[in-house]
Amino acid sequence: MLKVSNLNVHYGVIHAIEDVSVEVNDGEIVTLIGANGAGKTTILHTITGLKKATSGNVVFDNVDLLKEEPSKIVTHGVAHVPEGRHVFVDMTVRENIEMGAYMYKKKDKDKMIAKMDEVFIKFPRLKERQNQLAGTLSGGEQQMLAVGRALMSDPQIILMDEPSMGLSPLLVQEIFSIIKEVNQQGITVLLVEQNAKMALKVANRAYVLETGKIKLSGDADELLNNDEVRKAYLGA
Ligand SMILES: Nc1ncnc2c1ncn2[C@@H]1O[C@H](COP(=O)(O)OP(=O)(O)O)[C@@H](O)[C@H]1O
Numbered sequence: 001m002l003k004v005s006n007l008n009v010h011y012g013v014i015h016a017i018e019d020v021s022v023e024v025n026d027g028e029i030v031t032l033i034g035a036n037g038a039g040k041t042t043i044l045h046t047i048t049g050l051k052k053a054t055s056g057n058v059v060f061d062n063v064d065l066l067k068e069e070p071s072k073i074v075t076h077g078v079a080h081v082p083e084g085r086h087v088f089v090d091m092t093v094r095e096n097i098e099m100g101a102y103m104y105k106k107k108d109k110d111k112m113i114a115k116m117d118e119v120f121i122k123f124p125r126l127k128e129r130q131n132q133l134a135g136t137l138s139g140g141e142q143q144m145l146a147v148g149r150a151l152m153s154d155p156q157i158i159l160m161d162e163p164s165m166g167l168s169p170l171l172v173q174e175i176f177s178i179i180k181e182v183n184q185q186g187i188t189v190l191l192v193e194q195n196a197k198m199a200l201k202v203a204n205r206a207y208v209l210e211t212g213k214i215k216l217s218g219d220a221d222e223l224l225n226n227d228e229v230r231k232a233y234l235g236a
């Protein structure tokens with residue numbers, strides 16, 4: 001479904017991503033784990049067109065995303081939940097959710113309202129707070145809002161950048177069960193995480209990224225029991 005091959009990305013002279021290949025099949029949860037600075041966000045930004053690649057390919061559903069306008073990528077069914085949520089703090093919860101539907105808002109108001117109802121069923125807390133400014137939400141609620149907003153574009157795949165960052169253990173659990181639920185409803189997930197343990201528990205397959213290179217990959221269960229992974233990422 002999504003195939004990243006031999007990707008190289010630079011920031012000036014910094015070779016941030018070196019020959020990275022990652023594949024995500026329809027229906028999977030695939031996680032990309034790695035320490036701070038490993039290059040996780042850079043890979044997601046390259047997929048969504050926010051950062052230009054030096055070389056390599058990113059193909060989604062037979063579309064070469066590296067040749068697409070960044071603003072068009074979402075119309076191919078790719079949604080992005082950015083690192084640090086990036087909700088619009090001065091807009092209400094409802095307005096934030098509407099922003100996720102901008103591509104079909106004008107054409108199909110009924111569809112937008114139906115989608116919003118789905119989001120409110122999944123996140124009753126957002127429904128209760130729909131007229132509240134997003135900046136007044138807690139971190140966990142803002143993360144839910146970021147996911148809800150992404151779901152509005154009716155994606156085939158959702159790219160999530162460290163959704164557990166800065167959340168209490170209880171909320172981390174909640175966010176990961178939401179990820180599972182979203183996936184069970186048929187949405188493929190590419191999950192980027194520093195929280196390797198939780199990510200490997202929820203994912204089908206995983207890639208370990210170290211300073212811009214893929215060090216290991218395989219079934220998430222296998223990596224969870226891999227000695228190298230346990231020592232470096234699971235504190236065991
Ligand atoms: N805008 C930027 N300008 C220069 N270097 C950057 C920029 N963004 C990221 N980098 C560098 O690229 C590398 C990968 O960063 P990033 O993709 O943010 O890692 P991660 O998301 O895994 O923490 C790091 O060395 C980081 O310093």
Ligand SMILES: [Mg+2]
Nearest residue numbers: 040041042083
């Ligand atoms: Mg990052």
